[in-house]
Each structure stands twice: as structure tokens, then as C-alpha cells.
Amino acid sequence: xxxxxxxxxxxxxxxxxxxxxxxxxxxxxxxxxxxxxxxxxxxxxxxxxxxxxxxxxxxxxxxxxxxxxxxxxxxxxxxxxxxxxxxxxxxxxxxxxxxxxxxxxxxxxxxxxxxxxxxxxxxxxxxxxxxxxxxxxxxxxxxxxxxxxxxxxxxxxxxxxxxxxxxxxxxxxxxxxxxxxxxxxxxxxxxxxxxxxxxxxxxxxxxxxxxxxxxxxxxxxxxxxxxxxxxxxxxxxxxxxxxx
Numbered sequence: 001x002x003x004x005x006x007x008x009x010x011x012x013x014x015x016x017x018x019x020x021x022x023x024x025x026x027x028x029x030x031x032x033x034x035x036x037x038x039x040x041x042x043x044x045x046x047x048x049x050x051x052x053x054x055x056x057x058x059x060x061x062x063x064x065x066x067x068x069x070x071x072x073x074x075x076x077x078x079x080x081x082x083x084x085x086x087x088x089x090x091x092x093x094x095x096x097x098x099x100x101x102x103x104x105x106x107x108x109x110x111x112x113x114x115x116x117x118x119x120x121x122x123x124x125x126x127x128x129x130x131x132x133x134x135x136x137x138x139x140x141x142x143x144x145x146x147x148x149x150x151x152x153x154x155x156x157x158x159x160x161x162x163x164x165x166x167x168x169x170x171x172x173x174x175x176x177x178x179x180x181x182x183x184x185x186x187x188x189x190x191x192x193x194x195x196x197x198x199x200x201x202x203x204x205x206x207x208x209x210x211x212x213x214x215x216x217x218x219x220x221x222x223x224x225x226x227x228x229x230x231x232x233x234x235x236x237x238x239x240x241x242x243x244x
Contacts, residue, residue: 180195
């Protein structure tokens with residue numbers, strides 16, 4: 001009889017021989033073809049609704065709800081599901097839920113570089129790339145939020161006609177999918193908004209799918225040792241476009 005066999009079951013479960021559990025395969029979202037106008041509406045709506053629900057933000061909800069009516073059915077239904085889920089919630093209840101989900105759940109982080117760099121020194125470099133990307137598109141970050149804040153990136157996508165906006169989202173698609181999966185796991189109303197964002201983006205490739213599965217199962221990195229991946233976002237250089 002081996003030593004592991006003699007151990008009580010609770011202790012034997014702690015013996016680590018390097019085995020890895022099979023990866024959990026969350027469900028994937030099929031892309032919904034959007035016109036440029038629909039893309040603007042979807043990303044601006046998601047930007048407003050995914051931001052911290054201050055009283056001022058919540059006063060915009062009715063306008064957003066009327067605006068998403070014209071979106072293709074899968075996206076409209078996702079936004080409608082969010083509004084249905086929070087129906088009857090007070091302003092304070094929604095704000096409390098937002099904080100409990102996005103501030104306290106590791107896999108529900110609304111900052112996109114966190115999924116590639118985690119709480120490591122490399123995250124600073126990843127954030128610099130975001131700032132460079134905005135500047136290369138002719139935009140200047142002038143906000144209290146970090147540049148990788150998902151609502152900010154979605155607003156940039158809605159307001160900018162630069163292809164860089166889509167590059168930012170595509171380069172961090174795995175993180176967006178991890179966020180969606182985690183929100184679904186916690187049965188948060190915000191899962192419907194993350195689903196709408198996923199539906200508005202192109203389908204993911206095999207490499208992104210693999211990183212997504214790793215992040216879903218293992219979470220963002222917490223150590224810098226041996227870590228080289230910073231996301232797929234290439235370095236940008238600001239050009240002579242007028243800063244908006």
C-alpha cells in the first residue's frame with residue numbers, strides 16, 4: 001500500500017504529483033454581424049451600463065434602453081435581459097452589487113490588462129501600451145480611470161473611427177471572455193452586458209481560445225517569474241493626428 005493510499009482522503013487530496021485537471025470549456029458566443037451604426041450603439045450602451053452605477057449614470061439607463069431596441073435580436077435581448085434582471089433594484093442595491101462583483105471577485109476585473117499581466121510589475125508596461133494606442137488614434141486619456149478600464153475602451157470604440165479601437169478589444173478578447181464567464185458563474189445581471197460585448201466582436205481564434213481556457217481555469221497571473229505574455233496589443237507610436 002502506498003503512502004498516499006494510507007493517508008486519509010482529505011490529506012491525500014493535497015498530495016501534488018503534477019497532475020492537471022481537465023480544462024473546463026465554457027460556452028462560446030457566436031459573433032453577430034453589425035453595421036457600423038449598430039456597433040456604435042452597442043458599445044456606447046455597454047460602456048454606460050458597465051460603468052459604476054452612480055445616480056447620474058442610472059438616469060441614463062432609460063435612454064440606453066430605448067436606443068438598443070434597434071440592435072439585432074441577440075444583442076437587444078442581452079441588453080433587455082440586464083434591464084429585466086435589475087428591475088425593482090434600488091440605486092443603492094445596484095451600486096452594492098457592482099462593488100461586490102467587480103471589486104471583490106478576481107475573475108470579474110473590469111481592467112483588461114489584469115488578465116494578461118495580473119498584479120505584477122509587467123502590468124505597468126501593458127498600461128503604457130494602452131495610452132500609446134489612444135494617442136496613436138489621436139485621442140488623449142483625460143480621466144481618473146486607468147486606460148484599460150473596459151467601459152472606457154468601449155466608449156473609445158463607439159466614438160472613434162480608428163481601427164485601433166478594435167485592436168484594443170481584439171488584443172484583450174480572452175480577458176473579456178473570462179469576465180463574461182465569471183459573471184455568468186456568479187449569476188450577475190452584468191453577465192448579460194458582457195454577453196452583448198462578446199456578441200459584438202469577431203469570433204475568437206484558436207490561440208485566443210486556448211488562453212481563454214487557461215485564464216478561466218487558472219486565473220490571471222500573480223507572479224512575474226517566467227512570465228512574458230503581455231497580451232496581443234502591439235506597441236504604438238503617436239502620430240500627428242490632432243488630439244481630441
